[in-house]
Amino acid sequence: MAGARGACAMKILVLSLLRLGDVILHRELAQSLKNEYPGAQIDFVIDDQFRAVKELIPEVSKWHQIPRLRWQKILVERKQSPARAKFELQKMVADIGAESYDLVLNATHSRFSARLMDLISAKKKIGAQMINGKVGTASNRWQQYLNENFSGDGRSRFHYLELLHRSLEISFTVPRRRNQKKDSIYLQVLTSDEKKNWGLNRYFELFGRLRAQFPEKRIRVLCSPAEKKQVQNFFSEEDIFCVDLLSLQKSLVKAELLITGDTSVQHLAAQVGCRTLSLFLGSADPVKTAPWNQGARILSAQSPCFPCRHSDPCSQRSHLCAESIPVGEVLRSASRILLNLKEERHQEQEVKVQQRHFFIENLENPELDARVEQLAWSFYLSREPGVSFLPLASSAQDLMRDLGPHFVLSDFEQSYHRAQEFQMGLEEMQRRIRLLQQCVLQKDPKKAFQAQRLLVRAGLQKLTLQVGPLSDSLARLNFAMTRSPQDHFILLKELRAGLEQALELAHIRLQIFAHLQSLMKGGQDGRRVYELNQEHSIET
Incomplete structure (x- = not known):
């Protein structure tokens, strides 16, 4: 670009x-x-x-x-x-x-x-x-x-x-930086937010197991001066590396691997080519703030509440995020990076650039829904007013090629069906909003308006639960309903704007799926995907 x-x-x-x-x-x-x-x-x-x-x-x-x-x-x-x-x-x-x-x-x-x-x-x-x-x-x-x-x-x-x-209208690339030095392994054991911390006890166990598996490597624990006293409760003085940012940057240039939470240090490491394994917990969202470096590895929490709101304290009795990432899983991921292994990736994710977009891919099971949604949002956000043509066919072909053997027919059919149901749900929501508008035009609209508004809210809540991965398309509609302004015309204006956005996204999404379906029937990439899925079905 x-x-x-x-x-x-x-x-x-x-x-x-x-x-x-x-x-x-x-x-x-x-x-x-x-x-x-x-x-x-x-x-x-x-x-x-x-x-x-x-x-x-x-x-x-x-x-x-x-x-x-x-x-x-x-x-x-x-x-x-x-x-x-x-x-x-x-x-x-x-x-x-x-x-x-x-x-x-x-x-x-x-x-x-x-x-x-x-x-x-x-x-x-x-x-x-x-x-x-x-x-x-x-x-x-x-x-x-x-x-x-x-x-x-x-x-x-x-x-x-x-x-x-x-x-800001600036061209960009996501680099693939790799330093050639293999000097040390660093552990950044604390973050600025308790919810994002994996736990000093887990890092202490990981430290010992890494040292036992890689006795030839120097393993050091990073911390700021303000954190040093807390870190000393688990690690010896000779294992702690407490330096200023510039000295740390110079050290990371020679490092082989950094294991860290969602911290500024992971970005510093990515910029100098140090390989990273980042643990995303609490409110840390890898889609938003993963290291800006192709090939960076990520382990995300598997708890149902992840990721939570940044401004809220942890709502659980124990730190489910940290508990969902065992020390053994972090050790296996670190070993795969250090030994350049690719098998048994489990819950590991990797930073990639596909179709000119930064993307976090699940290595074990790439998600079709996530890829289609990012593509649909990209076309929506880039669309110029009055422009009707979108290069969806070529993008669908690129998407199928990227997914390759991971493109599962059953997943496609389920996702396509969900997109079609979403479109029908939006059409019903459009009908309800029109009825709400008619209430405003009545002579005494208050009672009828409130009743119809409750119906719109209930329908929106039901649709949000039904569509699952597509629910962010309804964000503006949900926001309009939670605000509930006294001025009925302002509410209607915000609902119509939210509906217009959701309908446009739904239309783009269905077009992407239609092109994928066409490729599966006639294109070379599609035929290969079909053959791979048929082979898998026979083996199963």
């Missing part, structure tokens, strides 16, 4: 005001910008508490730092003057304005960053800005999807970096 737009030097500013891991991930954005605009000067705005990242991202020329914590303290404490924070903000905006940026990109999608976008002058701005007093993204559907699914606890069909690149 890469392709330079021109050799003229530009000045580009990126607002990167999220957490440490996100700022480290934004190095990929800086590299993409360098490829897109050769010779351009790339500058970042960051929270000054993460200033240590400046040494990790050489692609950035100039750093503007916002003392957010100090400003918050000034605004909260009684003896402080709010005018001081206002003066500092005005000065910083003036300093940024003096740079005369050609392009400003908001990679933060927050209310604060949207207001900052309004204050900064530039020839062109892309990303979240304030529109009519609200955070808005008027540019494209990808931006809207990014805000809806990453500002809170929304689910996503796409990796954060893919969404960010597409929403």
Whole structure:
């Protein structure tokens, strides 16, 4: 997808005001910008508490730092003057304005960053800005999807970096980085969120079993200075590696494998080519934040509540996420990576790029539903207004080729039937919403409106349960019903918008399945899939 737009030097500013891991991930954005605009000067705005990242991202020329914590303290404490924070903000905006940026990109999608976008002058701005007093993204559907699914606890069909690149209209690639050094194995044993922790006791057992199986390798335990005392309860001083980010980055260049939770360190490792085995627990969603490196391996929790909401504490009596990933399974996955083995993959997942999309694939049993849904959402989000033609046939052929022998006829038939039922359910929902609209036009609509609204809610809940993997297509409809505004016309407007989105996605989805069915009957790839399934049926 890469392709330079021109050799003229530009000045580009990126607002990167999220957490440490996100700022480290934004190095990929800086590299993409360098490829897109050769010779351009790339500058970042960051929270000054993460200033240590400046040494990790050489692609950035100039750093503007916002003392957010100090400003918050000034605004909260009684003896402080709010005018001081206002003066500092005005000065910083003036300093940024003096740079005369050609392009400003908001990679933060927050209310604060949207207001900052309004204050900064530039020839062109892309990303979240304030529109009519609200955070808005008027540019494209990808931006809207990014805000809806990453500002809170929304689910996503796409990796954060893919969404960010597409929403900011920047070409990208997902690299396959591999360092050639085989120096050490590192264990990152803690994360910033207790729900994402696998447990020091499990890491201690894994440490011992790895040392016994690979006695020739150096195994070290990573931690921050703030975590060291806790880690010392399980590991000896000589096994603990407690260093700053720059020293850690240099060490990971020579490392053979990092075993970690969903942390900023996994992204640092992926960027320097260190192989990773990431354990995703709690609210950590591999689809959103897996390492940006093809071939990265992942073990996800198998508990029914995974992934949970980021803002909620664990609702279970015990940590089911951690319990669902035994030490033996992590050891087997690590051994397969270290010995370059491919058999017996069990619950392991791998980062891949298929049909120009970042994808997390279950190695034992690739999911047709997930692939079709990502494809349908991609076409929906990329569709230009008024454009009717979509290259669905070629994409369906690529999908069938990617899945190969994993393309199971029974799975296809079940998924196709579910998509057809979903379409019929949406048509019934459309009828109910029309009846709701008629209630608004009556002379005394309140009682009839409330009764019909309950019917719409019940029908939506039933449809959401029925369609399972397709339920995120109903997110806008469900959100409209939970808001329940007093203004009936606002509710109807939001319901119609949600229904329009769901119907368009359903139409694209059915077209993909129809093309797959046609390929199965007549195409060479389809005939081979059919033959493989027939052989499997005979063997069974």
